[in-house]
Amino acid sequence: MLQLLLEPLQYDFMQRSLLVAVVVGILCAVVGSYLMVQRLALLGDAISHSVMPGLAIAFATSANIFIGAFVSGVLSAVLIAAIRTRSPIKEDTAMGIVSSAFFALGITLITVIQKDNKVDLTHFLFGNILGVSWDDVTNTLVIAAIVVLVTVLLFKELQFYTFDPAGAQAAGLPVNLLNFGLMILIALTIVASLKVVGVILVLALLVTPGATAYLLVTRLHQMMILGAGISLIASISGIYLSYYYDLPSGPAVVMVAAAFFILSFLFSPRHGLLTHPQAIAAPSPLWQEVKGVLARFKGQ
């Protein structure tokens, strides 16, 4: 058993990928909890798709791709906010417009530069954790340290703001600054996660561990800590699964996290589907209506 766990660690690349996966998993769980309680899960998706053009431009100009992706992601969040506040268009539509446009631009740019550079589109889309360098590890650790520090220092203000924005504003808190700060944290987290899971699957790491924990505990900080723990286990087991069964590592991590969510959804003491059987016994309203329609057909 121990041999099974230790064997992959003799490889340098496995040490790096495990380290990065664990750090990113914890980071995503903490920041993703804020997204979830604000019902902004889709904003995480939008920002992650929107980092593509920044990645491509940074790659083509040999700039730091972390910075390119970050600028691109923050720019998309600003544009989404601008469309939402300066027009009658709602936030979800604004997110759809901006993220798909950025994503399309990113794909186009990457296809163009692919001719001259050795880049692989699938690495951007699904991550390439085995290609993580020690530089990437350092970058990820620095970002994680910044984000976790800010989250801890501003915890009570961010909690107040995400729970009751009007109350926080009426108490004199700088809510627009807090909101922008939160966007920065989210963009940083997504950028740090790209190597592990890529643009498409970042959302899973942001919301799944937090949601799993949300069904089990009652307070925000508990949700973050338990979510981070779940994420940690999912990251490690995902990487080992990918090593032994030759699976893509990002999807493996995400599937383990999803499995944890299913367990929590079924067996949570307070909200579980199976621990509260009355929830199952209640007839589904959709089925009721379907039955009604069928009965009318039979009657004719």
Add this chain to the structure above:
Amino acid sequence: MLNVNHLTVSYRSVQALRDVSFAIQPGRLTGIIGPNGAGKSTLLKAMLGLVAVDQGQVNYSQQALLQQLRQVAYVPQRSQIDWTYPATVWDVVMMGRIRKSGWFRRFSSVSRQVAAAALDRVGMTAFRDRPIGQLSGGQQQRVFLARALAEEADIFCLDEPLTGIDQKTEAVIFEILHELADQGKTVIVVNHDLGEAITHFDDLVLLNRELIAYGPRQLVLQPDNMHRAYGGMVDFFSAIAA
């Protein structure tokens, strides 16, 4: 004294409040009343900077209220809150201590004591560790009142605290609001309902997109004022005014 001068608010092209001016006295329980869509909540939010104002000023003790928001405790409408948020009763009451604590600081033992006393005052100590989603409407309202008390503010602004609550909670709320007014605080309550509860207020501000009347309750509840605010359906209310 809290002065509202020529306050005008629009939502996009629709005017919600037009040139509203009045003064609110400390030490008196003041209700903001008016029909549906009269702009009652909008007025409260505009006073606190929560919605953009086209023109007008709000001053407290001759200075802009927006510069003194630390003196304000605001209780939003219950329907504005996501009650599935992962927080306990205690977490919410402690939010009332955030401004007093300051940035980057943990809560002090004084803050814990103040919050515990506030929770006790509204009779919710036993619910301290309960998730907020498992409370009744009245209990949720009392928790928010405890949060406001924990802020140790001079001005209390409550948006429709009497909507959808039980008798006991209504009694607790009015008892505490009277107590605050007796301590010389400024207490402003947006009230949707014109039932018996209205007799609790010392002063009223009667609105219907513009100011109809303000001042002592009996003067505001005159039939001609009520007719201007509510149209034809006022016979019922004039009995209360008497």
